[in-house]
Amino acid sequence: MIGKPYLLDTGLTSRSISFENPTGAPGEGGKAASNLGPGRKGSPMRQIDPGQTVQLCDIEGLGTIRHIWLTTIQEPVAQRAMVVRAWWDGQEHPSIECPVGDFCGFAHGKIMPYHSAVHSVGPTGGRNIWLPMPFVKRAKFSFTNEGEKAVPLFYQIDYTIGDNHPDDVGRLHVLFRRENPTTTKEDFELLPERKNKGRFIGSVIGIRNLHPDQWWGEGEVKVYMDGDTEFPTICGTGSEDYVGLAWGIQQTPFFYNGCSLDKNNFISMYRWHLPDPIAWRERARITIQQISWKNGLAETEDDWSCATFWYEPTPSAPLPEMPDLQARTADVWHD
Structure with a gap:
């Protein structure tokens, strides 16, 4: 259309x-009707x-x-x-x-x-x-x-x-996750495992850098699909690389990728796999690492969240439990 x-x-x-x-x-x-009358x-x-x-x-x-x-x-x-x-x-x-x-x-x-x-x-x-x-x-x-x-x-x-x-048309699914803070060496899940055919559309990803003296974004995106176990089929090269940027994050929103917020150690970034689909036939799980750079690569913990969008048929499994109100609203932006 x-x-x-x-x-x-x-x-x-x-x-x-x-x-x-x-x-x-x-x-x-x-x-x-309003005070002006019906309609x-x-x-x-x-x-x-x-x-x-x-x-x-x-x-x-x-x-x-x-x-x-x-x-x-x-x-x-x-x-x-x-x-x-x-x-x-x-x-x-x-x-x-x-x-x-x-x-x-x-x-x-x-x-x-x-x-x-x-x-x-x-x-x-x-x-x-x-x-x-x-x-x-x-x-x-x-x-x-x-x-x-x-x-x-x-x-x-x-x-x-x-x-x-x-x-069996794909129905839009959207979940919200947050870990504040993340756990060392336990990669943040953008999409917990789904056991159905599907197509990943992308995520709105929030990061609150808890260590302002270091670069937070060396972690790679990993897409485990259709039989992958220890290692994924699709592997990125860095967090800002995943959203189509480079050499650090810049507040530059584009059509399929970019960053809409980079202020006061708060980052909101996104990536949409519309012209470059990520599809699977049986199961998928998608993660992103928390790796920093401070005189070299180092494991780190920061405040990460995501709204993840994908299509799969119904019936589909329940979504993971959404964080409660306190967990969702703690440490958000203050004007």
Whole structure:
């Protein structure tokens, strides 16, 4: 559709869900009333109380979520306290479970304006995700405020129905991990082992350098797949090398790779394997080492996090347990 926007008879029908049309049904948008009357911006947002969960969508049938936009408050702690979850095709456990900030492209709760192939983020916290999210029976999204105060939420989910997906189409999976600090010689897992066919899309990776007197990023990415044991099939050459940079990290965001934050020993970087797929048939596990340079290579421990994105069919195994609120929000960025 992107490559041939002039094709009109695609068999697809466009729909959109927001608080102005929470079902996406035809002719049902904008019916709420404001002080200006019915249909005049009557329900663009809601306040989400502490501990409250709201349903963002519950779509039945074949379709593809094409784009999600949302915005809320900008406080760094809140970006890790608000959580997005998604369920595909009737599966009981979520396939997406991630803090809102990391899901939308930035680590540490620090909003930085940039765009990539997957995300675009505005300077005041307008955030977008562009990865297609196919489903064959049902798609559900929720938003939970695990913070201590109410937050405003504006959102819109744009999708199509009438898509022709096979039953084993890859469903988007997203997890969040954090180790604060990591453990010496125990490589940080970007993707804990998955026992299903799949395709790795990439990660938003956060690093808080706990040793400012040394370079943190000599560690290599390793992709263990389809029978690999001690040694991987795919092996990188360094942490900044993995995100397409070199000779240290630079705050330079690009379309498929780069770094959106490099300030005060906080780094947020990303890599998207869209033109260069990493796919497996049976199982995969992906790690990155914590190796520093201080008068030579040395093992180190720092604060690492990731929001990792991949596709695999359902049924799929449950995600690893997400860190709790305190573990997610400790030591985030402070404005």
